[in-house]
Amino acid sequence: MSDTPKKIKKLFSAYERALKAVNDIEYGARSIGKVDREVQVVAKMVLLALRGRGEEATFNIGYRRPKLKADWAKHLTREALVSTINIINGDGHKIVAPVDLWHSGLPRQVINAHVNIYSSDVRNPKAALFDKKGNLISSVKGVYSLDLLRNIARSLEVTPYSSLGRGSEARELTARIRTKIEELFPRIK
Numbered sequence: 001m002s003d004t005p006k007k008i009k010k011l012f013s014a015y016e017r018a019l020k021a022v023n024d025i026e027y028g029a030r031s032i033g034k035v036d037r038e039v040q041v042v043a044k045m046v047l048l049a050l051r052g053r054g055e056e057a058t059f060n061i062g063y064r065r066p067k068l069k070a071d072w073a074k075h076l077t078r079e080a081l082v083s084t085i086n087i088i089n090g091d092g093h094k095i096v097a098p099v100d101l102w103h104s105g106l107p108r109q110v111i112n113a114h115v116n117i118y119s120s121d122v123r124n125p126k127a128a129l130f131d132k133k134g135n136l137i138s139s140v141k142g143v144y145s146l147d148l149l150r151n152i153a154r155s156l157e158v159t160p161y162s163s164l165g166r167g168s169e170a171r172e173l174t175a176r177i178r179t180k181i182e183e184l185f186p187r188i189k
Contacts, residue, residue: 066109073155078185080105081152085174085181088145092170095129095142114143114151149173156180 073081083104087096095118098111119139121127129137146166153160153173158180161172 066113068110068113068151068155071155072110073152074184076107076110077105078181081177081181084148084152085177088149088170088174090167090171090174092146092149092166092168094145095140096145096148097142101143101148111143114148115141116144117141118144146170146173149177153177153180156184 069075084101084106087100087104088094098115101111102108117139118129118141120129120137122136129140131137131140146169149170150160150173152158153176156177158173158176161169161176163169163172
């Protein structure tokens with residue numbers, strides 16, 4: 001009997017670990033699992049090769065998003081919550097860059113729990129994605145503002161609001177979250 005199936009299985013296992021490491025590096029995760037130093041080096045080489053060819057590294061083999069506690073937003077600072085709400089600015093259509101949320105004070109674990117890769121649909125103008133210069137793009141990695149607002153509201157135990165439009169829902173949730181922030185963190189007079 002040949003050792004070939006065992007070698008293939010071992011090679012595939014190493015390849016799968018490398019893809020997970022690539023994904024962790026891409027999403028900015030510090031350490032989602034123990035990964036050999038060699039696997040990390042291979043993962044970084046894969047990333048560099050893909051970026052050199054202009055491709056996005058989007059591997060989700062076995063990747064699990066970090067689970068957040070139900071009251072995760074209550075453990076944030078007032079400044080982080082206000083800054084995040086200001087970035088979203090009541091816009092229910094925006095896809096926010098993860099680095100902008102990080103600069104607002106959100107922890108990486110919270111950002112990683114909300115990051116997705118969104119694909120553009122050029123056949124439907126409402127589903128097409130554009131960069132800041134107005135150019136059509138095929139995909140973008142970011143945090144959908146309305147999902148983040150809904151999760152902040154749920155975590156802060158803000159009364160949910162549903163409407164016919166994303167914009168009005170986002171504006172109403174933003175107002176309710178601001179009110180809740182004032183309740184949780186009263187200003188010193």
